[in-house]
Amino acid sequence: xxxxxxxxxxxxxxxxxxxxxxxxxxxxxxxxPVENPLVPAEGVTLNPYVIIDRAGTTIIVPRAxxxxxxHTTLAALVAEELDVAFESIRVIHGPAADAYYNAALxxxxxxxxxxxxxxxxQTVSGAVGxxxxxxxxxxxxxxTSTIDAYERMRLAGAGARETLKMAAADRLGVPRxxxxxxxxxxxxxxGTELSYRALAAEAADFPVPEPNLxxxxxxxxxxxxxxxxxxxxxxxxxxxxxxxxxLPGMKFAAVRRNPRLGGAMRSLDAAxxxxxxxxxxxxxLEDGIAVVADTTWTAMRxxxxxxxxxxxxxxxxxxxxxxxxxxxxxxxxxxxRLRDDGDAETALAEAGGDVLxxxxxxPFLAHATMEPxxxxxxxxxxxxxxxxxxxxxxxxxxxxAAAVGLDAGDVTIHTTFMGGGFGRRTETDFTALAARVAxxxxxxxVQVAWSRAEDMRHDFYRPGAIARMxxxxxxxxxEVFKAEVxxxxxxxxxxxxxxxxxxxxxxxxxxxxxxxxxxxxANYAVTGHLAELDVPVGFWRSxxxxxxxxxxxxxxxxxxxxxxxxxxxxxxxxxxxxxxxxAHTLETVRDMAGWTGGTPDDVGRGVAFTFGFGTAVAxxxxxxxxDGGVRIRDAWIACDVGRALDPAIIRAQMESGLVFGLTAxxxxxxxxxxxxxxxxxxxxxxxxxxxxxxxxxxxxxxNRESLGGVGEAATPAAAPALVNxxxxxxxxxxxTLPLSRHLRFA
Amino acid sequence: MPFRLTVNGTTExxxxxxxxxxxxxxxxxxxxxxxxxGCGVAACGSCTVHVNGRAVRSCSLRLEDVDGPxxxxxxxxxxxxxxPLQLAWITHQAAQCGYCQSGQIMQAAALLADNPDPSxxxxxxxxxxxxxxxxxxxxxxxxxxxxxxxMRGG
Numbered sequence: 001x002x003x004x005x006x007x008x009x010x011x012x013x014x015x016x017x018x019x020x021x022x023x024x025x026x027x028x029x030x031x032x033p034v035e036n037p038l039v040p041a042e043g044v045t046l047n048p049y050v051i052i053d054r055a056g057t058t059i060i061v062p063r064a065x066x067x068x069x070x071h072t073t074l075a076a077l078v079a080e081e082l083d084v085a086f087e088s089i090r091v092i093h094g095p096a097a098d099a100y101y102n103a104a105l106x107x108x109x110x111x112x113x114x115x116x117x118x119x120x121x122q123t124v125s126g127a128v129g130x131x132x133x134x135x136x137x138x139x140x141x142x143x144t145s146t147i148d149a150y151e152r153m154r155l156a157g158a159g160a161r162e163t164l165k166m167a168a169a170d171r172l173g174v175p176r177x178x179x180x181x182x183x184x185x186x187x188x189x190x191g192t193e194l195s196y197r198a199l200a201a202e203a204a205d206f207p208v209p210e211p212n213l214x215x216x217x218x219x220x221x222x223x224x225x226x227x228x229x230x231x232x233x234x235x236x237x238x239x240x241x242x243x244x245x246x247l248p249g250m251k252f253a254a255v256r257r258n259p260r261l262g263g264a265m266r267s268l269d270a271a272x273x274x275x276x277x278x279x280x281x282x283x284x285l286e287d288g289i290a291v292v293a294d295t296t297w298t299a300m301r302x303x304x305x306x307x308x309x310x311x312x313x314x315x316x317x318x319x320x321x322x323x324x325x326x327x328x329x330x331x332x333x334x335x336x337r338l339r340d341d342g343d344a345e346t347a348l349a350e351a352g353g354d355v356l357x358x359x360x361x362x363p364f365l366a367h368a369t370m371e372p373x374x375x376x377x378x379x380x381x382x383x384x385x386x387x388x389x390x391x392x393x394x395x396x397x398x399x400x401a402a403a404v405g406l407d408a409g410d411v412t413i414h415t416t417f418m419g420g421g422f423g424r425r426t427e428t429d430f431t432a433l434a435a436r437v438a439x440x441x442x443x444x445x446v447q448v449a450w451s452r453a454e455d456m457r458h459d460f461y462r463p464g465a466i467a468r469m470x471x472x473x474x475x476x477x478x479e480v481f482k483a484e485v486x487x488x489x490x491x492x493x494x495x496x497x498x499x500x501x502x503x504x505x506x507x508x509x510x511x512x513x514x515x516x517x518x519x520x521x522a523n524y525a526v527t528g529h530l531a532e533l534d535v536p537v538g539f540w541r542s543x544x545x546x547x548x549x550x551x552x553x554x555x556x557x558x559x560x561x562x563x564x565x566x567x568x569x570x571x572x573x574x575x576x577x578x579x580x581x582x583a584h585t586l587e588t589v590r591d592m593a594g595w596t597g598g599t600p601d602d603v604g605r606g607v608a609f610t611f612g613f614g615t616a617v618a619x620x621x622x623x624x625x626x627d628g629g630v631r632i633r634d635a636w637i638a639c640d641v642g643r644a645l646d647p648a649i650i651r652a653q654m655e656s657g658l659v660f661g662l663t664a665x666x667x668x669x670x671x672x673x674x675x676x677x678x679x680x681x682x683x684x685x686x687x688x689x690x691x692x693x694x695x696x697x698x699x700x701x702x703n704r705e706s707l708g709g710v711g712e713a714a715t716p717a718a719a720p721a722l723v724n725x726x727x728x729x730x731x732x733x734x735x736t737l738p739l740s741r742h743l744r745f746a
Numbered sequence: 747m748p749f750r751l752t753v754n755g756t757t758e759x760x761x762x763x764x765x766x767x768x769x770x771x772x773x774x775x776x777x778x779x780x781x782x783x784g785c786g787v788a789a790c791g792s793c794t795v796h797v798n799g800r801a802v803r804s805c806s807l808r809l810e811d812v813d814g815p816x817x818x819x820x821x822x823x824x825x826x827x828x829x830p831l832q833l834a835w836i837t838h839q840a841a842q843c844g845y846c847q848s849g850q851i852m853q854a855a856a857l858l859a860d861n862p863d864p865s866x867x868x869x870x871x872x873x874x875x876x877x878x879x880x881x882x883x884x885x886x887x888x889x890x891x892x893x894x895x896x897m898r899g900g
């Protein structure tokens with residue numbers, strides 16, 4: 001399966017400086033050497049990111065590839081410093097291991113606006129980031145992978161390169177400083193070349209010297225659009241997703257669980273399922289069944305054939321009652337006030353009758369990854385092996401171990417490619433479920449696949465949310481901006497599930513995209529109210545910003561309109577003094593689209609700006625009236641990512657994030673009736689197609705002072721840019737989503 | 747029931763239920779996992795293969811209704827012998843998560859067999875039923891255009 005052979009833990013001092021090399025540079029204060037989890041079946045590992053064997057160089061990218069191109073960019077960080085030909089390297093995800101913790105993810109969890117972090121806040125952030133290691137958060141989420149790896153993986157490449165040079169220096173009797181490296185070889189002044197493969201075993205015996213990172217002006221790979229390492233496999237149908245795992249003797253299983261989420265199974269008549277040809281076994285779970293059969297098709301049909309009565313759900317049974325529970329959160333004291341500039345209440349009182357008031361609402365949303373949830377498991381009594389496309393291998397491994405009563409050390413997890421993640425595959429439910437089915441089928445590998453309906457009806461949804469906005473303008477500027485946001489807390493639910501504690505205190509995730517926007521407004525207040533609601537909610541591409549971006553940027557548009565101003569110029573006036581790089585994205589997108597502030601009668605244009613995940617994003621969307629309805633014709637995106645490591649991948653993520661946001665704005669809605677989600681499949685939960693996706697033009701800027709994430713950054717601005725464009729076209733201000741409830745799209 | 751099924755030029759003798767969808771015959775019986783399950787109701791297009799050269803949704807085609815030779819993504823080309831569309835896909839980096847891409851490529855291949863020089867509007871219409879949740883449509887369209895040019899030229 002992999003070159004790693006059996007994974008055990010072993011402390012290798014070699015490489016520890018390279019990886020924890022931050023010690024020398026003051027990046028990490030944790031001084032103990034990291035444990036290198038790699039024990040290759042053959043070849044040599046120089047640190048947790050590099051294996052060199054007879055076949056060449058393998059780079060371990062311990063973040064999950066779900067389409068965002070992380071394998072390519074992170075491998076390039078190592079390859080850049082290691083001096084290997086990019087086309088020659090092999091990239092694998094590697095094992096679940098503490099060494100691969102994501103410090104940047106945790107740093108992002110603090111309640112500070114990122115664009116304006118002060119020195120002491122950065123110090124605190126650094127200390128909290130270290131705790132990511134303690135919590136073993138090997139997680140691919142929050143658009144943090146590249147930010148987290150940027151220094152660490154370049155240091156790993158550089159450290160490995162220097163030890164290879166030390167080995168060559170020793171062999172040739174030439175000082176290391178006189179040696180050069182190129183394309184997998186150490187080169188001596190006399191032209192002698194020694195391949196890394198030949199030197200690797202000796203290099204592993206040398207302590208790692210303090211490596212110097214190259215200046216970006218010397219980069220060969222970073223900053224260029226590289227050939228993605230996963231592309232050929234994906235174009236030939238040979239990329240292995242977890243549903244493509246085929247093991248000798250493997251059986252196929254399907255699941256059917258209570259659509260009233262969190263409710264139990266009251267009664268089961270398994271006979272109709274068991275009577276079907278090809279069915280091997282019906283396994284009873286607390287909240288449903290798994291059926292093991294000869295094919296997935298048989299298993300899915302048999303699961304449907306079983307007679308089951310369900311208990312009710314622990315939350316209100318329908319959408320109306322669920323939103324009443326969200327509304328009720330406004331009556332309780334707020335959980336957090338993360339922005340409180342000036343005195344919004346007094347300023348509103350003084351504005352008197354000129355206060356602009358609006359309520360916005362967004363629905364629950366499913367992830368609807370193209371690959372429905374599934375995992376493959378093989379339980380052999382005292383050990384468990386898992387194949388799972390997942391965003392958090394340690395959490396998945398530990399959840400599976402707990403589900404079957406094994407120690408985590410007896411569980412091996414292989415992280416495969418993912419047919420989409422968008423946050424859904426951080427959740428461990430589908431891996432733990434596969435482990436339980438495999439335990440019941442001890443000795444037989446089982447692939448546990450969910451039907452589309454099971455997937456759509458057993459998600460951890462993007463929560464429904466309500467915003468109550470109040471504001472006032474004076475002299476062409478926003479004088480007051482006050483936002484109150486109510487929704488169930490994703491942060492609390494996920495932290496409860498992942499680490500067993502519902503994090504107390506102010507919930508930053510809930511207000512992300514609302515409190516941390518670089519607008520200078522004299523009286524600016526943002527408060528969050530957490531709804532008590534047991535509907536499962538989770539990370540959904542851009543999380544809180546997915547609704548706050550919509551609320552914030554539509555209301556800014558309303559204020560601009562009330563002030564009689566051009567919405568783009570109005571934004572610039574409030575942003576320019578607060579954050580110059582953000583203002584520049586707005587100016588750039590204005591010039592890209594040829595924004596004049598005016599449009600012909602049958603054309604509408606809208607603009608939105610959001611800052612999130614370390615990246616500033618400005619979007620303009622153009623809509624046109626056609627016979628069949630409104631067409632979303634064009635989109636322009638200007639983004640400032642600080643440093644563009646791979647422009648093609650960044651552009652692809654900008655387009656992808658925009659389309660994801662537009663799909664949600666136009667179509668996305670999960671509703672509940674009788675305690676169950678009503679949508680079952682794509683005909684009920686449509687997505688944008690090639691024919692109705694706009695032309696998209698992207699420009700990447702590099703003015704920000706630090707590296708930004710790109711996987712989620714473009715999603716929050718999509719809905720408001722579209723809604724603002726529709727206002728320009730129709731004069732109607734749509735404050736609830738999805739838009740297909742209000743008008744027809746071509 | 748015994749069936750004779752030709753997939754990617756190889757004829758298989760199979761004893762399977764007549765109503766088993768072709769998708770699951772390919773994936774779970776023949777281990778041809780390049781063709782993907784996405785919805786099971788012919789709504790997403792991830793399972794698209796060719797039967798008699800026509801693009802069909804294999805999740806909703808019963809084995810007994812397969813009336814000709816089947817070509818899957820594995821039969822279109824491989825790493826050593828890439829089809830022009832696969833080459834264009836790699837050049838344009840059309841895939842993101844990649845899960846829908848076998849279906850996208852097979853639908854595009856059927857389009858180009860019928861119409862060697864499609865306009866953008868014709869590409870949009872032909873590809874309309876194949877969903878991509880990552881939204882990589884612009885790169886897919888560009889790859890199809892390039893492959894069409896390469897196929898006409900060569």
